Amino acid sequence: MTYLAGEGMCGGYGGVDILHQCSIGVDKGEVAVVVGPNGAGKSTAMKAVFGMLELREGQVTMDGQDISHLKPEQRVQLGMGFVPQSANVFTSMTVQENLEMGAFIRRDDISETMSGVYELFPVLREKRRQLAGELSGGQRQQVAVGRALMTQPKVLMLDEPTAGVSPMVMDELFDRIIEIARTGIAILMVEQNARQALSIADRGYVLVQGRNRYTDTGTALLANIEVRKAFLGG
């Protein structure tokens, strides 16, 4: 049984389905990557798993429990962390305040988690008194991931964490994501940079028009001739 799984999900906006029997999932300590062409429903699938999209069919389970009816806030309480693609930091607040807000639901001491985040992203410790809106794109993404980690989630969902950052920063971010997964957190992410993302993925999902086209390990997908031809540019 996969730890977090959306199974046979159908749904969309305003009566038109975007997802058709789409299934994605991830286990603890794993990195699962969802790739596919533009408009494949990658982000929609993530939203569906997180509860930001009402499902017409299918269900979402976590740790064997059906959580399909829960609101996003309630899923956060259960241990899901979500990093949206855009507007994912509080721009008018300092880096440290962003992290504090990430831990808003916690009533215990958060200083240990915070120093954990600073160890993972040392540059944030230096900039902790700076406004998040004044940081570079890559640093902002680090704040966004750090904010989500502050709840000590069991599952971390990332919607295109490397959108708009330079290739060097991207490699760096992927390294950090693997590090996070090593601590036992399940990571489910959507990526545009399919080749790099699949190379770190334990599971890969290729979506096309809201349907699962290929599902395999990241390495197997990278080796698959059809996947390479159609989605990875040869």
Place this chain on the structure above:
Amino acid sequence: MLIDLLNALALIGNFVVVPGIAYGSQLALGALGVTMVYAVLRFSNFAHGETMSFGAMVTILVTWALQAHGFGLGPLPTALLALPVGMIVTIGLCLGTDRLIYRYYREKKAVPVTYLIVSVGVLFFLSGLIRFIIGPKDQVFADGERFIMKARAFKEMTGLDQGLAIKTSQGITVITAVVIVALLFWFLNRTRTGKSMRAYSDNEDLALLSGINPERVVMITWIITGALAAIAGTLYGLDKGYKPFTYLGLVLPIFASAIVGGVGNPLGAIAGGFVIAFSELLVTFAYKRVVGYLTPGDWVPDGLVQLLSTDYKLAVSFFILVIVLLIKPTGIFSGKTL
């Protein structure tokens, strides 16, 4: 001559600087209320002037009761003793209108312009209610010592021809404003709840993802707004006398203050309050006697050397508002978030 220069300064101090600081503080407190509602609930609350009036009215009623029973604060106005009651009742009013009216539109996810119209409805309702309870006339409720420094005392002290008077109400206004602003900034920047309000104002969706409860943020916003409104309304009434009608006229300079500073930004609200207050006073002040001190005797013109009659002081707010919206619509501090 140095003495003439000092006399001119005393004249400007007495008629522009001192009243400007007091009026600026009142506008700043009012604009803070408007800005808080805008930053969190994202609409322009036109009922804020009437909310201030309501707060002042409750304070006045309690003041009368206290005065009737012989309670007082000696040299300070009894209204200060009654103010906490006014604040609590006004907070109740704000929470009540939110519960009965604004919450319905929030659940319907109404657009800001709907809220604006709704707030105009609240404005009319409140102004009717206030006239029912206390009537439309002027009310006297200030007591205690009227002046911190009388004009004559200043003249005797300095030997100048011109006096510089500071009213007790002006002193209280400024001190209260400083304390309230300091408390508000401490709350917003240092406390968990205050930070969660800023977070909600910055990015609603992300605040929700972080487990911040929007209804709680809205509730705290109304509590702060109600308290600010009661304080600002009472201070204004103490300084200029209470008359329900004047509070309707206050809405324009208050909004101008909030927008000039950058709506949604508390720092901007304060700066805007002083910009508007001093502009009004400087444009409507009659400079004739100042010119008299600064030029040889026969240069003084027959006219008052007044740019605009005080009857038109609202036009100053309007004018500044239009200029700001044309040139820098986001205001001095580029508002939008707390």
